[in-house]
Amino acid sequence: MRLVSAFVIGLVFGLGITVSGMINPAKVLNFFDLFGTWDPSLAFVMGGALAVAIPGYRLVLARQAPAMAPRFQLPDTQVVDLRLVLGSAVFGLGWGIAGFCPGGALPALGTGERDVYIFLAALVAGLLIARWLQARSALVTRPL
Amino acid sequence: METEFTPLASFGGGLLIGAAAVLLMALHGRILGATGILGGLFRLSDLSDWALRAALVAGMAAGPLVYLLATGTAPELGQPVPAWAVALGGLIVGLGVSYGGGCTSGHGVCGIARFSRRSVVATICFMASAVLTVFVLRHVV
Numbered sequence: 001m002r003l004v005s006a007f008v009i010g011l012v013f014g015l016g017i018t019v020s021g022m023i024n025p026a027k028v029l030n031f032f033d034l035f036g037t038w039d040p041s042l043a044f045v046m047g048g049a050l051a052v053a054i055p056g057y058r059l060v061l062a063r064q065a066p067a068m069a070p071r072f073q074l075p076d077t078q079v080v081d082l083r084l085v086l087g088s089a090v091f092g093l094g095w096g097i098a099g100f101c102p103g104g105a106l107p108a109l110g111t112g113e114r115d116v117y118i119f120l121a122a123l124v125a126g127l128l129i130a131r132w133l134q135a136r137s138a139l140v141t142r143p144l
Numbered sequence: 145m146e147t148e149f150t151p152l153a154s155f156g157g158g159l160l161i162g163a164a165a166v167l168l169m170a171l172h173g174r175i176l177g178a179t180g181i182l183g184g185l186f187r188l189s190d191l192s193d194w195a196l197r198a199a200l201v202a203g204m205a206a207g208p209l210v211y212l213l214a215t216g217t218a219p220e221l222g223q224p225v226p227a228w229a230v231a232l233g234g235l236i237v238g239l240g241v242s243y244g245g246g247c248t249s250g251h252g253v254c255g256i257a258r259f260s261r262r263s264v265v266a267t268i269c270f271m272a273s274a275v276l277t278v279f280v281l282r283h284v285v
Contacts (some may be wrong), residue, residue: 005171006199007206013164013176013249014207018219020157023208026222027147032278039147041154046252048158049165053257056166061258066173073173074258075245080265087243088251088266092273094240095248096281098233099224102178102241103249106201110208113221119234126238127183134242 002068014107020045023108025099025115032096094126145224165254172196177250179241244270 021027021041030039065071095101100108100119108116165176184197208219225233241247244266246255251270255263 002172003195003199006168006196007203009164009167009171009176010200010203011206011210012160012167012203013200014204015210016157016160016162016164016207017204018157018207018211019160020154021147021150022157022161023219024147024221026145026220026224029224029278030145030147032274033282034275035279036282037146039149041147041150044151044154045158045161048155048160049162049253050158050257052159052162053165053253056162057169057254057257060166060170063170066169066171068171069173071173072169074175075260075262078261080262083243084245084262084266085269087240087245088269089240089273091237091240091244091247092270092275093277094233094236094238095270096233096274096277097225097236098230100230100233101237101248102182103247106178106182107204107207108221109201110205111219111221115221115223115227115230118227118230119237122231122234123238124182124186126235126240127179127242128186128238129235130239130242131183 005068013103014110016049017104017107020048022101022104023111025104028101028104029096029099145222147222161249161253162257165249165257168200169254175246175250175254177246177254179245179247179250183242240270 017023022045027039027041030037031042061072098119102123105116105119105123109120168174168176181197181200184193185201188194212218246266251263251266256267
């Protein structure tokens with residue numbers, strides 16, 4: 001039941017990404033191209049998502065616990081630091097080059113397009129390199 | 145390459161994305177962030193956690209197929225950049241989202257929806273950076 005529900009939730013997300021046009025890197029890049037072939041559609045994607053998620057989260061997080069898990073797992077850090085700012089800026093750089101973001105590319109797996117596999121393979125490589133670098137620096141900076 | 149302005153479809157798709165985020169929180173108590181879900185697939189410490197992530201990704205990938213069955217047309221995917229740029233961009237995205245702690249779904253939808261200051265800052269940074277990148281690549285270089 002737990003896995004079936006996760007599959008259905010993934011499907012709702014994947015349909016949303018597909019219907020909205022977020023799945024299409026040409027559309028995503030045009031959203032960023034304010035001074036060229038600008039396509040403002042993706043502002044409506046975010047508007048639609050927040051129109052549901054803001055009131056939905058408010059209702060859900062007022063409960064004691066989720067229905068199928070012992071507790072809510074929310075990030076506990078509140079700190080806005082350089083790592084967050086620079087990391088996000090670097091993400092924007094890659095997004096602007098490729099036109100895919102992780103949430104657009106995972107549903108796009110189902111299209112079988114070659115570029116999606118190239119992007120996801122490179123994305124996973126980047127994730128693993130960052131994980132390795134972070135583990136290394138954690139060893140270096142750990143107090144003796 | 146021009147693309148058609150689709151406010152209704154995009155808003156409708158956005159509603160579905162928001163609904164998925166709320167459902168995942170209501171049932172499993174988790175943030176629907178593509179970065180976190182994908183990253184966890186490459187961490188084999190907890191099998192039941194891994195299975196949950198795999199089921200989510202399988203559902204996501206089924207999205208375009210269900211769309212094809214329902215509408216009779218495959219979703220349109222343009223190829224606006226060459227394959228090497230897709231690979232380079234992917235690698236950079238992987239590094240950035242790791243240090244930034246999330247991407248469009250985790251920060252841009254889930255984080256903003258719970259009014260996280262970090263997520264608001266992250267979203268402004270990656271959006272501004274993407275606009276700047278596309279400006280430079282399309283109008284300066």
